[in-house]
Amino acid sequence: MAIVAPSFLSANFLNLEADIKMINESEADWFHLDVMDGRFVPNITFGPMIIEFIRKASTRFFDVHLMIVEPEKYVEDFKKAGADMLTVHEECCVHLHRNIQQIKSLGMQAGVALNPGTPVEAVKEVLDDLDMVLIMSVNPGFGGQKFIPNTLNKIRTLRRMIDERGLATKIEIDGGITLENAHSIIKAGADVLVAGNTVFKSKDPKDTIAQLKKITR
Numbered sequence: 622m623a624i625v626a627p628s629f630l631s632a633n634f635l636n637l638e639a640d641i642k643m644i645n646e647s648e649a650d651w652f653h654l655d656v657m658d659g660r661f662v663p664n665i666t667f668g669p670m671i672i673e674f675i676r677k678a679s680t681r682f683f684d685v686h687l688m689i690v691e692p693e694k695y696v697e698d699f700k701k702a703g704a705d706m707l708t709v710h711e712e713c714c715v716h717l718h719r720n721i722q723q724i725k726s727l728g729m730q731a732g733v734a735l736n737p738g739t740p741v742e743a744v745k746e747v748l749d750d751l752d753m754v755l756i757m758s759v760n761p762g763f764g765g766q767k768f769i770p771n772t773l774n775k776i777r778t779l780r781r782m783i784d785e786r787g788l789a790t791k792i793e794i795d796g797g798i799t800l801e802n803a804h805s806i807i808k809a810g811a812d813v814l815v816a817g818n819t820v821f822k823s824k825d826p827k828d829t830i831a832q833l834k835k836i837t838r
């Protein structure tokens with residue numbers, strides 16, 4: 622069964638507590654937290670301070686997706702805020718290997734995210750060090766966009782690379798995931814599904830999470 626990680630980007634920020642409670646009571650495995658800096662992506666969201674508040678209200682696994690330049694400057698802050706896994710964008714890292722080691726040295730799991738235009742081969746040399754590769758299935762910056770179909774090819778290629786080496790590295794897919802396309806994404810070889818709009822804009826978010834889990838069983 623796949624890991625389901627609702628993206629907080631689509632939550633109701635006027636009443637976060639209600640959405641955190643909903644996730645806590647749901648079958649969701651992880652919280653997916655999207656940090657944007659207005660430089661790497663054309664949007665600004667939240668940082669360690671907000672994550673620290675959310676941490677006080679949940680014991681779930683915090684999967685923090687950093688869409689920021691110079692992520693190495695903030696790795697310690699996110700650790701202190703309660704992140705369990707930090708995922709940095711390959712496109713933001715001048716010293717990718719060093720950045721991964723920094724995250725792991727602080728006791729967090731490490732992930733690398735790839736934009737739709739970045740080939741999966743970009744993580745080839747660091748794959749053995751990674752807990753997860755996040756394949757963006759939309760261009761990063763906003764929730765509610767349409768799934769880019771070529772993502773399925775990227776998932777298959779990465780799955781082969783991981784299996785050939787006998788690694789336990791997870792593949793996470795992020796952007797435009799719906800109840801309709803979830804099955805094909807899992808079939809292609811994904812382990813973790815992020816869902817923002819599909820969960821939070823649905824009539825019954827808890828039931829939508831349960832349905833996502835069921836589809837991926």
Ligand SMILES: O=C(CO)[C@@H](O)[C@H](O)COP(=O)(O)O
Pocket residue numbers: 628630631653655686759760761762763764765766795796797798815816817818819
């Ligand atoms: O990282 C991002 C966007 O940059 C995602 O985590 C989105 O927040 C996913 O939202 P949906 O596409 O599922 O609405």
Ligand SMILES: [Fe+2]
Pocket residue numbers: 628653654655686795815
């Ligand atoms: Fe994300």
